Amino acid sequence: METFWLERSLSTNSSSKRRAIEELVDGRESAMRLKTLLRKPSGNNGSQPADELVVKILRSFTECISALSSCEESEVREVMSPQIGGFGAGCDDQGSEHSGESRKRPGLKDGRGCYKRRKESETRTTISPTKDDGHAWRKYGQKDILNSKYPRCYFRCTHKHDQGCRATKQVQKMEDDPKMYQITYIGNHTCREITRAPQMITDSDPWESSYTPSRNNSDTKPLTNSQQSFVLCSANNSIKKEEELALVKEDTTTTSSDLTDNLSSFDSLLPPELMGFESSDPTAMYLSGVDDSPQSFLDMDTMGRFGFDGEFPFYENLQFS
DNA sequence: TGGATTTGACCCCA
DNA sequence: TGGGGTCAAATCCA
Structure with a gap:
């Protein structure tokens, strides 16, 4: 019974990660194209227009975030309970199906104290x-x-x-x-x-x-x-990446040259494993060699801050040294 | 009156 | 087994 949920969770995770990697690589390629495009003084003749590339990049990031989110959520479900499928679903009525080993005490009222301590990822x-x-x-x-x-x-x-x-x-x-x-x-x-x-x-x-x-x-x-x-x-974050993102964040005015510079910074956001990577089989590389945690690969919050919110209040007080 | 805080109970995990 | 994290009823407060 439990193996079913575990298998399902694992397959969900790997496919989500695979999708995330693909989207990131795609986004990176688009960013590189945009970079070269913007460095050309002559403009967009022949190649993809910059607007289109920007849209594509943003779409890639959005897809990646959703992929990683679904991945993370499935991990949470696994931690929470194999029978319970949702956030904050403590051990209320649904848990009653869980006939076997209920950790809930008989005298426990209103589910007080009934929770799963999350495995901290970050x-x-x-x-x-x-x-x-x-x-x-x-x-x-x-x-x-x-x-x-x-x-x-x-x-x-x-x-x-x-x-x-x-x-x-x-x-x-x-x-x-x-x-x-x-x-x-x-x-x-x-x-x-x-x-x-x-x-x-x-x-x-x-x-x-x-x-x-x-x-x-x-x-x-x-x-x-x-x-x-x-x-x-x-514990699990690359502070360097945060620093670089902060630099990217500071330049809210995006002239062409600024944008290209920022795109250079974006290069360094990717782990070294993906730096020289050219879309053949990214997932194999990632899944085999890098930490299993999606956060270690690309911070979700980082992604959120990179052009989706426009605001980064959470980190405004932090200065990484 | 509704949202925030307090506090005791409970559970997880090293 | 006990320290630490979380829950939720009780209480506070604007």
Whole structure:
């Protein structure tokens, strides 16, 4: 019984990844063509017009994201429960079919405490004087941590339920410098959130309200985050890629030369395995040689920021060093 | 009154 | 087995 779900999940993953790779390679080729096109002073005679190429590139990225999303979702289903097929479907009524080994206690009411801890695929840790990052977070827990002076607060994205966003973060004051917060981001935002006004974020400071008895106004007006925040470590991400993306992001005005430069940057977004790659059988290369995680191949959030949103609030506070 | 926070209970996993 | 992560009822607050 369980093998059926596992097999189904595995086949879904590999086909999704295959599709993602194909789309990425396709997009990359289109980008290269666009690059050469833009470098030609004479214009588009004969070759594909630039507009068409741009559309094609965007389409490739969109397809890739959807492929990776479906891949990731199937992984989540596998982790959640073989019988339950959806986000946030805890262990309510559907679990009753699961006649065999129900971990749910007999006396458990309303499914409290019934969940599957997710296998974290991506975490980023930053140290910052503020907890603001432009996203709307909702506190869902606080724990005293062993050998730690300050409790750890748990936040999830406000849009967890309405948009299924799985991003969470953990905020903990640093012992040696209580003015600083160690913030661990887990997962990527999949929500399309309208960025909140900065003062709104500052005013609704969940950590402060839950832990600090009195507010310190100086804390609400910190130095610019980009100056003070920095990443401690990044478990599974390539910080280099983030840096390069940030550079790409900064140039919002896209003149031809800018665009070509950015496309050069785009080259470096691909892993070395795909750099010299010319569309013969990308999946074989990827599936055999690279980490299994789609995030390690191309960060979903990164993709989302690259021209789909136009805004990247989640990372605005982060400066990668 | 609805959304956010608090808090105790529960589960996962090292 | 216990620390840590998550859930959801109770409570708070605008």
